[in-house]
Amino acid sequence: MNADIVAELAPTGTLRAAINMGNFLLVSGTAPSGDPEGVAPDLAGEIAKSLGVPVAYVPFASPGDLVAAAGSNQWDIGTVGAEPAREKLMSFTAAYAEIASTYLVREDAPFKSVEEIDRAGVRIIVRGQAAYGLYLTRTIKNAELITTETHEIARQRFVDEKLDALAGLRPGLLGDVEKIPGTRVLEDGFSSVQQAVGTLRANTAGIAYLHDFVEEAKASGLIARLIERHKVRGLTVAPAA
Numbered sequence: 037m038n039a040d041i042v043a044e045l046a047p048t049g050t051l052r053a054a055i056n057m058g059n060f061l062l063v064s065g066t067a068p069s070g071d072p073e074g075v076a077p078d079l080a081g082e083i084a085k086s087l088g089v090p091v092a093y094v095p096f097a098s099p100g101d102l103v104a105a106a107g108s109n110q111w112d113i114g115t116v117g118a119e120p121a122r123e124k125l126m127s128f129t130a131a132y133a134e135i136a137s138t139y140l141v142r143e144d145a146p147f148k149s150v151e152e153i154d155r156a157g158v159r160i161i162v163r164g165q166a167a168y169g170l171y172l173t174r175t176i177k178n179a180e181l182i183t184t185e186t187h188e189i190a191r192q193r194f195v196d197e198k199l200d201a202l203a204g205l206r207p208g209l210l211g212d213v214e215k216i217p218g219t220r221v222l223e224d225g226f227s228s229v230q231q232a233v234g235t236l237r238a239n240t241a242g243i244a245y246l247h248d249f250v251e252e253a254k255a256s257g258l259i260a261r262l263i264e265r266h267k268v269r270g271l272t273v274a275p276a277a
Contacts, residue, residue: 037088044242045112045235046089053080053091054111056099058166058186061135061207061271062115062231075262075271076115076231079132082258083113083233083249098186100165106236113246117167118232120174127243129250130277131230132259135270137168138225140194140202140209143218150226153201154179161190162203167229172203175226191216205229207270230274251277 045051055072057063062076071077071093084091094111096102102114106125118128139160141147153160156178162169164183172181179200184190187204191212194202202212209221233250235242253259259273 038241038245040241041245042087042089044239045245046084046087047112049089051080051084051087051089051091052094052110052112053077053084054094054096054102054105054114054116055080056102056114056116057095058098059231061205061268062133064266064268074266075133075259075268078262078265079233079253079259080113080115082253083246086249098165099167112235113242114234115231116234117229118234119167119170121170122234125237126234127237127239128232128234129243129247131232131274132250132254133231133263133271134228134274135231135272136206136225137171137203137227137229138206138209139222140204140212140216140219141200141222143220145200147201147222149224150222153226158201159197159199160201160203161194161197161199163187163190166204168203168205168227171227171229205270231271247277 055076062074063072064074067073072095077093081091099116102116103122103125139153147153154176158179160179161182162172163186169183190202195216213219233246254273263271
């Protein structure tokens, strides 16, 4: 193993892996030890194993918190959706997995597809610092976009304020339908959240290594096996870069 790579990715001798605990598809539970369990923690563990160092998990409640901690010497790699706004602080691999994003609307709403949502007078609510929230912040041109700190707050405001659309990850929205009678999820999507591995922008040798690791993990079937191990629905292996 190249010493420069280990020095960049595990400067303390341990790979400190930042985990977004707010993504229920990538973190499916917590072990008796308190460590997170799921596809993202397992992938971080495999990266540490390939480097020949132990892994220590650094949990964050949201992706925004994880990214905001870049450069604070809290973590060495982070598993989070790759977004242009985040690339100011981090470098990312290509995606290792994808999650479709779409809208929940009321059953009697006139919307048939996501492209019909971005119209004047339509009010959309979304978790602002989620990857799909950042995407909508960049792309919504005509509708009113309301951002919140959590999806739970967004869901409650959708109900209380009688908003037109609730944006989110398709698997989560399908669960929301059961909590909000009289709603449906649109069949198409506005984006696929690209789940990737990131590190600090200064880690040029490290990001090159992570890129190659992720591509091999997709090609070898490792990512598919992790998804199967944790029985995750709604998460798919990303195509080769």
